[in-house]
Amino acid sequence: MNTVTTTDAALTEFVAATAAKYGMPGVAVGIWVDGREIHANHGVTSTENPVPITEHTLFAIGSTSKTFTTTALLRLVDEGKVDLDAPVRTYVPELKLADEQHAAAITVKQLLNHTAGLEWNIINNTGEGDDGLAAFVATLSELPLIGAPGERPSYSQAGFNLLGRVIENVTGEPFEKVVAETVFAPIGLRESFYFRDDVMTRRFAAGHERQADGELEVSRSWKGSRANNPGGGLGSTVSDLLRWGRFHLGDGRGEQGGTVLSAELLDRMKQPTVALRASTLADAFGLCWMLRDVDGVRTVGHDGSGFGQFANFQLVPERNFAVVVLSNASPDGIPANQAIIRWALEHYLGVVDADPEPVLFDADRAPELFGVYDIDAMTMTCYAEGTQLYLECKVKPEIRAAAPDAEIPQDHPPFPFGLLPGDGDEYVITAGSFTGQRGFFSRDSEGTITGIDLAGRLFTRIS
Known part of the structure; x- marks a missing residue:
């Protein structure tokens, strides 16, 4: 070295x-x-x-804040007050999700490593009072679920906010x-x-x-x-x-x-x-x-x-x-x-962090990637212009309309990307503010593309 x-x-x-x-x-x-x-x-x-x-x-x-939340939670583990393998409902019995079996099954550890099968987040404002976190958790039945608990990792903001409620309920104090x-x-x-x-x-x-x-x-x-x-x-x-x-x-x-x-x-x-x-x-x-x-x-x-x-x-x-x-x-x-x-x-x-090099454009391969992909707050469109592939991410119009007084960040210009060597489902963004970001296209058991991962979040294909 x-x-x-x-x-x-x-x-x-x-x-x-x-x-x-x-x-x-x-x-x-x-x-x-x-x-x-x-x-x-x-x-x-x-x-x-x-x-x-x-x-x-x-x-x-x-989100660097999550490391502080985790450390506070693990102090409770050290004290024997929280078990990482216990269901979240052990500590948040009021938790309701869109699926009852899902709500009963997810564990504290699955929240910590983003394998709880929860969508990224719900964008709402439950106030600045001491009950703000409890009120947010009460709305989690509206949160989409992206897979069974433990099935796959997908970054979830909502999951970490739920961990904050675990801390509140165990200690009886505001997070x-x-x-x-x-x-x-x-x-x-x-x-x-x-x-x-x-x-x-x-x-x-x-x-x-x-x-x-x-x-x-x-x-x-x-x-x-x-x-x-x-x-x-x-x-x-x-x-x-x-x-x-x-x-x-x-x-x-x-x-x-x-x-x-x-x-x-x-x-x-x-x-x-x-x-x-x-x-x-x-x-x-x-x-x-x-x-x-x-x-x-x-x-x-x-x-x-x-x-x-x-x-x-x-x-x-x-x-x-x-x-x-x-x-x-x-x-x-x-x-x-x-x-x-x-x-x-x-x-x-003396440690060098270099981006991978994508392969040349494949006109036969590219069309199966095209379409619209979705999370709760954004849509992503995959398309090509000539021999260049693009991902275009936009905040949903209804999200902007629902919060006209909130500052929602502007949309980025479309991101050019290229596929990486191998099975052809992995990619790297090659220009713009997300240069070097990597991800992959997900397939079902029949080989049909059903989603795309970007920045650790699963966007589900909707068209």
């Missing part, structure tokens, strides 16, 4: 160049390597109220209070908050959306509703996230030396539980963590996004390495963050 040395100045220069290339108003980067922290901050919190980005600037970290007292406080995370009232009194980044004319516009939404806190509602800083990374690279002890989580469960989080096929998200899910082998090295991480803000969080346990990248503009926060993550892996560890 290569060992590479680089200078902090080189990181700062690369971050500045990447921010300029992708038009990021602000980027915050933190690295833990060789027993020290390195920071590189660039730009401003907002184009309307430009305050310099620092390692103490709060960003909305989206956010439990995480603050059992995770934030003992680890020493002083810059991580769920509530806007806590965020607004501190330096925080605003998200931005690039408009059709190329100009950036500040997002008026900072995060989703309270019911989404377990799956994606945390605000945090690079400084706190590096401390979070160091905890998960450690032995489970907190700031004062007391055990926060047993070393056994901390390690179990990082062990594969289900393999993912042709996914940029991961090669496998652990307990929440996304596990990838990159250039012969195991990486552990979880990214997040929402309302024009993006978080990338990666650990390399065998090298005691962590890297965090936070940015604040859509859609190019995704490739900007990924470029910085890859640069850090290569220049500090």
